[in-house]
Amino acid sequence: EAGVAQSPRYKIIEKRQSVAFWCNPISGHATLYWYQQILGQGPKLLIQFQNNGVVDDSQLPKDRFSAERLKGVDSTLKIQPAKLEDSAVYLCASIPAGGLAGRTGELFFGEGSRLTVL
Amino acid sequence: GNSVTQMEGPVTLSEEAFLTINCTYTATGYPSLFWYVQYPGEGLQLLLKATKADDKGSNKGFEATYRKETTSFHLEKGSVQVSDSAVYFCALSSGNTPLVFGKGTRLSVIA
Numbered sequence: 001e002a003g004v005a006q007s008p009r010y011k012i013i014e015k016r017q018s019v020a021f022w023c024n025p026i027s028g029h030a031t032l033y034w035y036q037q038i039l040g041q042g043p044k045l046l047i048q049f050q051n052n053g054v055v056d057d058s059q060l061p062k063d064r065f066s067a068e069r070l071k072g073v074d075s076t077l078k079i080q081p082a083k084l085e086d087s088a089v090y091l092c093a094s095i096p097a098g099g100l101a102g103r104t105g106e107l108f109f110g111e112g113s114r115l116t117v118l
Numbered sequence: 119g120n121s122v123t124q125m126e127g128p129v130t131l132s133e134e135a136f137l138t139i140n141c142t143y144t145a146t147g148y149p150s151l152f153w154y155v156q157y158p159g160e161g162l163q164l165l166l167k168a169t170k171a172d173d174k175g176s177n178k179g180f181e182a183t184y185r186k187e188t189t190s191f192h193l194e195k196g197s198v199q200v201s202d203s204a205v206y207f208c209a210l211s212s213g214n215t216p217l218v219f220g221k222g223t224r225l226s227v228i229a
Contacts, residue, residue, distance in 0.1 A: 004161070033216060042122070042207050042219030043162070056216065091162065107217060109161040 002026065004110035006092050012116045018080035021113045024073070025094030031055075033107065034067055034077050035091040043091055049075060082117045089114045120145045124208045124220035131198055131227050139193040139223045141182075141208035149212040151175075151184050151191040154219070156205045165193075165206070198227045 005024040013019050025032050030051050035043035046065065048056040052072035060067065064083070069075040079086055093107040125140040143149065153165040153175070166175035171186035182193045191208060208220040 040221065042209075042221045043217075044219075045216045048216055093162075106164045106167075107162075109163065111159075111161045 004092055004094055004108055006090075006110035006113050008113055009111065010114050010116075012118065013082055014118050015084055016081040018078065019082055019115060020079075021077045021090050021092075021115075023075045023077070023092030023110060025075075025092070026108055029094035029096050029108070030072070031095045032069060032075050033091075033093045034075070035093065037089040037091055037112070039088070046077070046090075079115075082115075084117050087115055087117045120149065120210055120212055120215065120218045122208050122210055122218055122220035124206075124223055126221075126223070127205075128224040128226055131225070133200055133227055133229050134197045135227075137193070137195040137198045137202075137225065139206055139208075139225070141191045141193065141220060143189050143191065143208075143210050145189075145210055145212050147212045149210040151182070152209045152211070152217070153180070153182055153191070153193050154207040154209055156207070156222075158204070162207065198225070200227045200229055203227050 007022050011019055032049045034046040036046050037043040047060045047067045049069045052069050065079055067077045089112040091109055091112045093109045121144045123142050150169040152167045154162045155165045156162050166177040168175040168184035171184055174183045180195045182191050203226050205222045205224045207222045209217045211217050
């Protein structure tokens with residue numbers, strides 16, 4: 001079974017530029033998460049999708065970050081314009097259905113996309 | 119709100135040494151507790167979990183016991199190997215809330 005796919009693995013941009021990250025979850029997984037992991041910190045949830053609907057985006061900086069999952073499968077996370085403090089690893093994770101994370105805890109993570117903003 | 123506090127790293131141990139990484143939590147309700155591991159160059163993966171008080175999670179020689187009275191979920195291993203070098207994250211979830219992670223503890227095991 002293929003895992004969660006993310007691209008690009010690495011991206012370097014200058015501040016005020018834009019960047020987009022792509023995630024393809026495990027086939028059949030209805031719930032998709034984007035986490036931000038700043039160096040030296042644990043992952044912080046940015047947004048949660050259930051199929052193509054947003055479940056929780058309360059911690060997404062909406063003035064510069066946006067995310068979509070139009071067909072309920074793959075997802076794109078965009079940052080525009082980027083700031084220095086956006087330098088982080090952006091992690092995508094998926095689970096088969098909403099609510100299971102609380103009981104099983106087993107999120108399936110991709111390898112992440114490392115962003116450096118200069 | 120829910121939060122997790124784990125010991126600062128990095129932790130450096132010799133092979134076959136005993137490992138403890140402390141984790142305490144604050145949560146409403148009755149959370150489930152988890153340890154995730156991130157090996158160099160790889161994604162986060164679930165190491166072990168416990169879903170109720172006094173449960174012990176175990177995997178790959180690692181253990182952690184859910185202690186409600188001390189709100190703790192310390193990770194232990196009796197004899198670490200070089201291959202255990204990784205970053206370890208304590209995490210919790212309460213009900214249907216997404217996972218909340220600690221800051222992570224980097225472990226380096228030297229031969």
